[in-house]
Amino acid sequence: MKTMRHIIDLSDLTEKEFADLYKLTTNIIDRPEGYTDACRGKVLGSLFYEPSTRTNLSFSTAMMRLGGSVVGFSDPGSSSTAKGETLKDTISMVSSYADLIVMRNPREGAAKAASMYSSVPVINAGDGGHLHPTQTLTDMVTILRLRGSADDMKIGLCGDLKYGRTVHSLLHFLERYHNVQVYLIAPEALKLPDYMIRFLNDHSMPYCEVNSIDEVLPELDVLYMTRIQRERFVTAQEYKNLEGSYQLTAEKMKRAKKDMLVLHPLPRVDEIAQDVDEDPRAVYFRQARFGMFGRMALLLTLSKLPFIRAGHQEIGAHGVRCSNHKCITKTEPYLPLEGTPGSRCPYCDAPLEMLL
Amino acid sequence: MKTMRHIIDLSDLTEKEFADLYKLTTNIIDRPEGYTDACRGKVLGSLFYEPSTRTNLSFSTAMMRLGGSVVGFSDPGSSSTAKGETLKDTISMVSSYADLIVMRNPREGAAKAASMYSSVPVINAGDGGHLHPTQTLTDMVTILRLRGSADDMKIGLCGDLKYGRTVHSLLHFLERYHNVQVYLIAPEALKLPDYMIRFLNDHSMPYCEVNSIDEVLPELDVLYMTRIQRERFVTAQEYKNLEGSYQLTAEKMKRAKKDMLVLHPLPRVDEIAQDVDEDPRAVYFRQARFGMFGRMALLLTLSKLPFIRAGHQEIGAHGVRCSNHKCITKTEPYLPLEGTPGSRCPYCDAPLEMLL
């Protein structure tokens, strides 16, 4: 990882870069005491424009376990900066204090935008519904560590496959492995979107779509559960009906393979019953811990890169605008935006459209 | 302290364990520079489900003075976790990151519940009106350090003896010492509850109830003041009348022993007049500092214990429920609850009742 400065999407990493990152992660897991001072004297700027206690704690703990320190804010309410100032200025300011920046922001494309004005590496800790690379890192470390490899894996993805950002990112990354078979377990209203189906087809990843966990459970090597948000359904009854098909219970686990892994990005609601927690195959809390170790490896790798000041002089849009109303360019109008209508927004990947 | 993993109540400590803890505290007080790296590389998870700046700062400072780090949240508003998730899952997650957990929670019994799902030691920093062991530790360190012993002590407890959790905990702990004489100084409406009076009788602790500080001040070795909350009284006049009897002033202090100690758990309102602060017998701010040292000793002791994963598989209640509507079992229904009606709730100590 010599030239990369920012982590906007995990798929930005080359195979070699990811292999190095995973190797460092396992070294830290096996010998954490060897890294107690690895980032001593370094300061992480942790900018959470919306609360995300889990991700926030994971990054902070990771930095502290490396001997580094953390400053920042954990929600916009306690931050005067987050309110009255452009993202550009906040990032310019924080990158003049800190050695690394981690940012969570509700606007899609915000991480890419921030990286353009930062003189230190920026890690995307979630930009709206767009990307969340360290969740995918968490998932991959868990699979690789507990299963040895992601090759020849039968993985079931269950729950909200439509809006579930983590599922899309994981599928994007799994494309790198051989013979991954995908089982899509979702109600009609929450099926994997067309563009993701196209992605699977384009990369020759075999998949099938099913209507309940039961249909495929005995086949699976990994079951990746996600939360189904109650508010996505019209009636409580409708929701109740679905629960039976997309909820995992200790009873159902009896039919699963002895070494199947159950993953979940957390927090869960009730898609995994409490009685599954004591099953050794339920590794979602260990997954959280692996995520912390993965983040330690990432922070350590980036903190050792040489300092290169970013330089971006273009201002404003040139004849086009982004079609996504959640895009960061909607609230930060100075961001440079070039391209032809129909090409991808450089921030959030949505199509550009003609500026009227 | 070999087997104990969690600190829910200070009375859980054996005499030997407490003696060791106090000895370590005094060592830290006398030579703080010897402990600068004692918890280096350790991370404290600090979970405050309601704000308590004083306790929060004390624990955080204690951990930092040992060279450790602190992550967590200081009020539920800035925590996404605190809202959407069971206590069990939050604790499972945080204990996968941190080496120790300190928790403040408005539900009674929450500390016990949390300890069941934590893979690291949990310290109760207050569970509603139930227990607050490190306040009692603070009080005891102050008395022992400044007086040498709690034996043969005449202690006056003044203010709100009905709702004052700290007073009850202190009395429970003082039972271990010889010949402690208790003066209960409270208005009628805020007298010590019957079950605490029974406790004093059961443990042969001599006590008397009086109506003003003046009546007993010259007798006392220690005067433990507590806050009287204005809102407990119907009229402002009623409150005013009480003030004269239960407020300590520089004038009154003239009649006290030359070496009497004035303690207060803080914050105070006006039950101790500002003009008392400069009196060397007014040790409440030193008490806060002793509390920090006591917490350092506690954190250090627990951080050295071997890692033992808790295992609790029982789910839900079995024919009984807790009679206390503030009990943690009311909001976390998966918590195992066994016993017969009339026996004590394992979380909050209130009586169990038949589940209808």
Added chain:
Amino acid sequence: MKTMRHIIDLSDLTEKEFADLYKLTTNIIDRPEGYTDACRGKVLGSLFYEPSTRTNLSFSTAMMRLGGSVVGFSDPGSSSTAKGETLKDTISMVSSYADLIVMRNPREGAAKAASMYSSVPVINAGDGGHLHPTQTLTDMVTILRLRGSADDMKIGLCGDLKYGRTVHSLLHFLERYHNVQVYLIAPEALKLPDYMIRFLNDHSMPYCEVNSIDEVLPELDVLYMTRIQRERFVTAQEYKNLEGSYQLTAEKMKRAKKDMLVLHPLPRVDEIAQDVDEDPRAVYFRQARFGMFGRMALLLTLSKLPFIRAGHQEIGAHGVRCSNHKCITKTEPYLPLEGTPGSRCPYCDAPLEMLL
């Protein structure tokens, strides 16, 4: 800096003390790795009674880069202490935990009041519209570091010169240098107040007042920009008219000296156009970084001072009161207040008046 304990106003420093502080700052800038452990084991109490993310992050980062730790609160909402307790008690408590205190408070004179009850050094991080010494330190370090000296400097001050606390403090400090020529660039409604004009006259500092940046830009060695708050104007049109005269753009910069420095205390709104940012003369983000180094030097200097307990016994006012309704004495009535009507308040410097 042998006897000074608190930093309420930067002008409290003698020339020698400031020279030492600046020398230490430059040493840290040139060799930051030499200070990684300089405050190891020390704890900074950071008390922000109103949010100020920028100042807060700067102090926290400064302490952490010295190897120290930070505890405290960043806004009153998350602090139980900030609400229910006198400033005196909060400071007594925090100074029993921490080695240094940094405080931001909306009441004028609050820093002076806090220093009276603290057993550790207090640094004023802004007390209402009164003083903000580390902003002036930031400005001075930037000028001295990038220009070599403040002597023989032509400095333009642009924007809100009426309410701009930073401008007043900077002028007070610049009085120490030789031949500083001041250009006051402000709209009629926001001109420098009479008492500051008197200050310039009293100290023989030459100045002129002008109506737009353009008039004087080619003359200036330093241009100090400040924010004009939109809400100070009656109509949007009125505001728009002003913008042309008091906004800096890349176009205007063409007429400025090749080595002119543009400073700004930040955050900016639109008084400096985005297109100025890439100009190497625009040093406001470097200024933020210099501020962090200045604060490191200050924290390090104060942390090495011997411990001297403050002692203040006087209580309440003696026949006078402060005429400033934002003064800390209005909310903390126990503060001692002596003097004759017309003399200066010892906290906020406003005139005292007869107590009726």
